[in-house]
Amino acid sequence: MNSHWYAIIMAGGAGTRFWPASRKRRPKQLLALGPDTSRPLLAATVARVKQLCPADRIIIATGEHLVDATQAVVPEIPQENLLAEPVPRNTAPCIAWATASILSRDPDAVIAVLSADHVVTSDDGFVQAVSQAMRVAETGTITTIGIVPTRPETGYGYIEAGADRSDGSKEALRFVEKPNLETAEKMLASGSYLWNSGFFFFRGRDMMAAVERHLPDLAGGIEKIARARANGDDREILKQVFPQLPSVSIDVGVMEKVSPLAVVPGDFGWSDVGSWQTVWELAQRDDNDNAAPEGSLLVDSRGNMVADLRNSGGKRLIALLGVENLVVVETDDALLVMPRERSQELRKLTDALSRLGQHDKL
Amino acid sequence: MNSHWYAIIMAGGAGTRFWPASRKRRPKQLLALGPDTSRPLLAATVARVKQLCPADRIIIATGEHLVDATQAVVPEIPQENLLAEPVPRNTAPCIAWATASILSRDPDAVIAVLSADHVVTSDDGFVQAVSQAMRVAETGTITTIGIVPTRPETGYGYIEAGADRSDGSKEALRFVEKPNLETAEKMLASGSYLWNSGFFFFRGRDMMAAVERHLPDLAGGIEKIARARANGDDREILKQVFPQLPSVSIDVGVMEKVSPLAVVPGDFGWSDVGSWQTVWELAQRDDNDNAAPEGSLLVDSRGNMVADLRNSGGKRLIALLGVENLVVVETDDALLVMPRERSQELRKLTDALSRLGQHDKL
Numbered sequence: 001m002n003s004h005w006y007a008i009i010m011a012g013g014a015g016t017r018f019w020p021a022s023r024k025r026r027p028k029q030l031l032a033l034g035p036d037t038s039r040p041l042l043a044a045t046v047a048r049v050k051q052l053c054p055a056d057r058i059i060i061a062t063g064e065h066l067v068d069a070t071q072a073v074v075p076e077i078p079q080e081n082l083l084a085e086p087v088p089r090n091t092a093p094c095i096a097w098a099t100a101s102i103l104s105r106d107p108d109a110v111i112a113v114l115s116a117d118h119v120v121t122s123d124d125g126f127v128q129a130v131s132q133a134m135r136v137a138e139t140g141t142i143t144t145i146g147i148v149p150t151r152p153e154t155g156y157g158y159i160e161a162g163a164d165r166s167d168g169s170k171e172a173l174r175f176v177e178k179p180n181l182e183t184a185e186k187m188l189a190s191g192s193y194l195w196n197s198g199f200f201f202f203r204g205r206d207m208m209a210a211v212e213r214h215l216p217d218l219a220g221g222i223e224k225i226a227r228a229r230a231n232g233d234d235r236e237i238l239k240q241v242f243p244q245l246p247s248v249s250i251d252v253g254v255m256e257k258v259s260p261l262a263v264v265p266g267d268f269g270w271s272d273v274g275s276w277q278t279v280w281e282l283a284q285r286d287d288n289d290n291a292a293p294e295g296s297l298l299v300d301s302r303g304n305m306v307a308d309l310r311n312s313g314g315k316r317l318i319a320l321l322g323v324e325n326l327v328v329v330e331t332d333d334a335l336l337v338m339p340r341e342r343s344q345e346l347r348k349l350t351d352a353l354s355r356l357g358q359h360d361k362l
Numbered sequence: 363m364n365s366h367w368y369a370i371i372m373a374g375g376a377g378t379r380f381w382p383a384s385r386k387r388r389p390k391q392l393l394a395l396g397p398d399t400s401r402p403l404l405a406a407t408v409a410r411v412k413q414l415c416p417a418d419r420i421i422i423a424t425g426e427h428l429v430d431a432t433q434a435v436v437p438e439i440p441q442e443n444l445l446a447e448p449v450p451r452n453t454a455p456c457i458a459w460a461t462a463s464i465l466s467r468d469p470d471a472v473i474a475v476l477s478a479d480h481v482v483t484s485d486d487g488f489v490q491a492v493s494q495a496m497r498v499a500e501t502g503t504i505t506t507i508g509i510v511p512t513r514p515e516t517g518y519g520y521i522e523a524g525a526d527r528s529d530g531s532k533e534a535l536r537f538v539e540k541p542n543l544e545t546a547e548k549m550l551a552s553g554s555y556l557w558n559s560g561f562f563f564f565r566g567r568d569m570m571a572a573v574e575r576h577l578p579d580l581a582g583g584i585e586k587i588a589r590a591r592a593n594g595d596d597r598e599i600l601k602q603v604f605p606q607l608p609s610v611s612i613d614v615g616v617m618e619k620v621s622p623l624a625v626v627p628g629d630f631g632w633s634d635v636g637s638w639q640t641v642w643e644l645a646q647r648d649d650n651d652n653a654a655p656e657g658s659l660l661v662d663s664r665g666n667m668v669a670d671l672r673n674s675g676g677k678r679l680i681a682l683l684g685v686e687n688l689v690v691v692e693t694d695d696a697l698l699v700m701p702r703e704r705s706q707e708l709r710k711l712t713d714a715l716s717r718l719g720q721h722d723k724l
Contacts, residue, residue, distance in 0.1 A: 300710070314694075314695065316694075316695055320698075337685055337699060339684050342683060348662070
């Protein structure tokens with residue numbers, strides 16, 4: 001481990017794509033949606049990242065309303081390493097703020113920006129790719145990891161990779177928005193496109209310089225917050241300044257503009273776990289392709305994604321007879337049934353709840 | 363009301379066709395499966411029958427293990443009117459025993475045998491038809507009610523009706539087992555077949571004479587029990603004798619053999635509520651043909667039968683997205699999801715539970 005290595009784990013989230021399991025106050029990273037059903041995605045992420053830097057150099061950026069729940073899931077992270085955004089302002093303000101706070105501790109910090117709610121099935125592959133990306137970042141080049149695509153996925157953004165660089169990475173030529181299937185198939189066939197993981201690596205000072213150059217308003221706001229923190233208490237100024245920061249993603253606000261940008265190809269069983277469909281794909285399944293809690297009674301049923309995420313009420317038998325490719329999820333206060341292939345349309349339900357004013361279910 | 367009129371309400375049942383709502387200890391008649399979701403079928407039946415005879419002349423025949431639950435549902439029935447069979451022995455022993463117990467109170471009793479778990483949507487039509495059948499029975503002819511069929515139902519037995527009798531009923535010529543669709547269509551078209559309601563009407567003495575003639579072993583056993591009861595306590599003898607009685611249905615053991623047998627056509631929105639499919643048919647449904655608890659969130663969903671029969675755990679939101687013609691039923695300890703059209707196959711699940719030794723769920 002390099003003593004200047006830090007990680008920022010982005011752990012915000014609206015909690016709509018995994019309703020009814022995910023809620024505003026219990027977004028995806030706090031749920032055990034990965035193949036490891038014994039711990040929340042955030043806990044698995046922190047365990048993985050601890051192979052790269054110790055807990056006291058892991059910063060978790062989350063929302064104010066999520067601080068307690070986050071702390072409960074990763075108690076090993078020091079409380080002062082939890083950055084609580086007063087309001088969500090997309091990724092650029094979050095990363096700039098976290099970077100500034102790390103720089104106040106260590107001006108030579110090299111930082112990995114990672115997501116709290118992704119799945120990685122090969123921890124070794126992850127550590128190897130991140131280490132390589134960090135070493136490229138150490139040389140002063142902002143770097144990303146591009147996932148080697150395994151299918152013409154239309155749910156991810158892509159990065160076009162160019163020439164090999166001398167440090168073993170490649171030039172990142174451009175970001176491509178989520179494509180249609182035809183474009184995705186062409187990109188897959190070309191062999192020169194990678195999935196945008198949303199992971200970024202940089203020296204703290206390089207990121208701040210890039211923010212100053214490309215997002216000067218953001219840099220100014222962060223500067224104010226950092227000064228207040230240096231003077232002892234940034235809480236008041238945070239509440240004033242943070243909501244005024246430009247709401248822009250790091251991809252659009254910075255990454256698409258910096259040059260050179262390096263990309264390290266990664267192949268470590270990555271998924272951003274975008275929907276119940278993905279959870280089903282990642283889950284352990286029986287001979288009939290059902291993912292269901294042990295003890296479920298499944299007769300003439302195939303391809304179902306069943307989850308019991310209740311915390312109370314005791315053991316309950318889930319019995320399916322003659323159904324295929326359904327999602328059946330139950331929590332203490334809600335039950336969802338839908339076809340698995342409609343996982344992406346779950347927003348129709350959360351939007352309806354919102355319209356009906358049922359905010360206690362969101 | 364005629365002071366010699368009595369009713370025997372048969373309230374046994376295995377509790378498999380409405381799993382997970384129905385259980386061995388909570389069979390169908392104890393559930394609110396009718397269009398009146400405010401009370402169990404048995405309570406609705408007793409309320410209806412009280413228009414024909416008072417509570418103290420209503421006898422409820424049930425299983426020993428169901429006595430307490432039954433009493434709780436119909437507290438107005440005197441405890442001594444609950445006959446508890448030590449083991450189920452089909453309908454003939456049940457009816458003979460109940461008849462004998464009524465005769466010991468009133469040798470001139472005229473008795474209606476009714477089921478605890480049927481639905482009737484027209485109470486007036488029911489009272490009118492039963493009254494007519496009781497008046498025929500008073501003249502010494504065993505009588506049944508045949509339901510005027512509204513469709514070529516293959517789930518019911520039929521009765522062939524013959525010539526008009528002078529008392530306004532018809533001759534019952536023969537019983538027909540559940541037919542195939544072709545036969546059912548022919549019977550419907552002929553206009554001379556009625557559905558077998560399983561309701562029977564007779565003077566107590568006529569039934570005992572018929573049992574003595576057609577089922578002498580049964581008559582002998584019932585005689586022993588009646589004698590013990592007259593001497594103060596029939597509990598011991600009941601345990602010895604009842605399990606030895608021939609297990610035979612009243613239809614096969616008696617009704618198919620008595621002549622003349624009268625049938626009164628009835629048309630009062632009758633259903634034997636045979637499956638979740640029937641519950642759905644009888645239930646109040648929304649514009650998309652969903653029967654679901656108030657407050658359910660149904661998006662792009664049609665024809666579903668949703669029931670929340672939990673007693674604990676607080677209010678729970680049931681949300682369906684894009685599903686059609688499903689049965690979704692939840693109780694405190696189980697959740698069932700199946701296509702509505704497979705309602706008749708529910709036994710596959712209860713059989714599997716039995717094989718797995720999960721008797722607490724049966």
